[in-house]
Amino acid sequence: MIDVAEEVARAVVAAGFAVALAVSGVVTARARGRSRARASGLARRVGARIAWALSAVPYAVVCVVLWRPLPVHPSVAARAVALCAGTCLIAAGWSLYTWGRSALGDMYNVSGALGSELYAGHRLVASGPYRVVRHPMYVGIALGALGALLLYRTWAMVFAVVVLPAAVVKIRREERLLAEEFPQEHAAYRARVPAVVPRVGRRVEEVTARARGSREKGRPS
Numbered sequence: 001m002i003d004v005a006e007e008v009a010r011a012v013v014a015a016g017f018a019v020a021l022a023v024s025g026v027v028t029a030r031a032r033g034r035s036r037a038r039a040s041g042l043a044r045r046v047g048a049r050i051a052w053a054l055s056a057v058p059y060a061v062v063c064v065v066l067w068r069p070l071p072v073h074p075s076v077a078a079r080a081v082a083l084c085a086g087t088c089l090i091a092a093g094w095s096l097y098t099w100g101r102s103a104l105g106d107m108y109n110v111s112g113a114l115g116s117e118l119y120a121g122h123r124l125v126a127s128g129p130y131r132v133v134r135h136p137m138y139v140g141i142a143l144g145a146l147g148a149l150l151l152y153r154t155w156a157m158v159f160a161v162v163v164l165p166a167a168v169v170k171i172r173r174e175e176r177l178l179a180e181e182f183p184q185e186h187a188a189y190r191a192r193v194p195a196v197v198p199r200v201g202r203r204v205e206e207v208t209a210r211a212r213g214s215r216e217k218g219r220p221s
Helices: 001-028 047-066 078-107 138-152 156-164 164-180 183-192 200-218
Strands: 036-041 117-121
Touching: 001 078, 001 138, 036 164, 047 117, 047 156, 078 138, 117 164, 138 156, 138 164, 156 164, 164 183
Parallel strands: none
Antiparallel strands: 036 117
């Protein structure tokens, strides 16, 4: 029974990943004709898509080579726990990534450790999950990688988790570009919203304050 459940979950996750890649490819292709405002790193010379491919292709090759099962043999109970936890993490990561991608709309662009770029007429997005953290898509990817490690238990997933801190390089490049393009607006946004870890206490206070304000408006004068 656990074997069937794992295989079904792995197939569904793989299909979802394939769809995400296809959608991202279509959106990126549609943006080919857009003019560029600012760029950093290698993207200044060859464009964001080539810079992204130069880092993404070797990463994908390593993952293919390392797609070997880990030398672990968990019990049925442990596999059931890993299946539930991994599926929940992947679902949460996928939802957060999709929400962030939707909030970006036509401001979405591929970004890599070798370089990033902004479109002409770029806008600083601070809606949706960007109200809670400045980089929700990276948080979603991290949650998904951790979940995939529990679900697939391969050396490739170990590699994916180990290199997660490399996202800091991408985050810094993107932050630097946004700070140059929107100096005052981004400074205020950065002071208000954390990078990847939500300020739970502040969010609770904001929700409580909004609820209190709604109740006060509803009271008869």
